[in-house]
Amino acid sequence: MGWVLASTSPRRKELFAQVGFTEKHFSFDQVAPDIDESHISGEPAADFVVRLAKEKAQTGLALCPNGESHKVLGSDTIVVLGEQILGKPVDKQDAQRILSDLSGKTHQVMTAVAVTNGKTTLTRLCQTEVTFCHLTLDTINAYIDTQEPMDKAGAYGIQGLGGCFVKSIKGSYSAVVGLPLVETRELLHEMNQIELT
Numbered sequence: 001m002g003w004v005l006a007s008t009s010p011r012r013k014e015l016f017a018q019v020g021f022t023e024k025h026f027s028f029d030q031v032a033p034d035i036d037e038s039h040i041s042g043e044p045a046a047d048f049v050v051r052l053a054k055e056k057a058q059t060g061l062a063l064c065p066n067g068e069s070h071k072v073l074g075s076d077t078i079v080v081l082g083e084q085i086l087g088k089p090v091d092k093q094d095a096q097r098i099l100s101d102l103s104g105k106t107h108q109v110m111t112a113v114a115v116t117n118g119k120t121t122l123t124r125l126c127q128t129e130v131t132f133c134h135l136t137l138d139t140i141n142a143y144i145d146t147q148e149p150m151d152k153a154g155a156y157g158i159q160g161l162g163g164c165f166v167k168s169i170k171g172s173y174s175a176v177v178g179l180p181l182v183e184t185r186e187l188l189h190e191m192n193q194i195e196l197t
């Protein structure tokens with residue numbers, strides 16, 4: 001039974017490889033699940049991000065040849081500011097609005113992980129508190145010009161230039177980047193145990 005990462009994110013690929021270091025001969029394949037990531041009106045942020053992680057894992061399994069003989073991991077990250085759920089910016093103007101909203105404030109990053117083998121699906125939700133320094137419009141525009149914000153929830157990357165905006169973080173750094181190492185390793189072990197019983 002081989003592991004499959006249902007993700008197109010190079011960051012998740014690196015983090016998943018990191019998680020497997022204690023496993024003997026750990027390797028995994030990758031598939032790209034194409035799911036509808038729209039938010040359902042009234043759906044709580046935590047339910048939304050867990051639902052998307054599960055859908056990515058389950059859609060990923062369906063893409064595997066001999067699906068039933070694989071274990072698939074999917075993950076999703078959103079940024080939550082008060083009542084607002086912030087995904088990836090749709091364009092530069094959207095990135096500017098998101099970063100102006102995050103400036104000088106504390107937001108939550110929610111990352112959900114789901115693993116499935118078709119019969120059992122296990123999930124974990126990780127919430128991290130991130131506080132931004134004040135950002136001028138010039139800084140925001142210069143950051144957008146680097147293109148870094150465009151493929152990231154909340155329009156920033158803590159692991160890149162966006163790290164310069166982070167005054168403090170309470171919780172899991174790897175979860176902000178896209179895959180919480182502790183929780184993912186727990187899920188990997190739990191699923192492997194299920195396979196053995």
Ligand SMILES: Cc1cn([C@H]2C[C@H](O)[C@@H](COP(=O)(O)OP(=O)(O)OP(=O)(O)O)O2)c(=O)[nH]c1=O
Pocket residue numbers: 006007008009011012056075076077078079088109151152153154156157158159162176177178
């Ligand atoms: C907040 C933040 C998000 N991100 C990234 C993590 C996720 O890749 C992305 C959020 O989008 P997601 O929809 O969670 O993931 P994705 O489309 O990049 O990849 P997948 O194929 O697995 O669906 O934002 C960072 O890299 N750094 C950060 O600091």
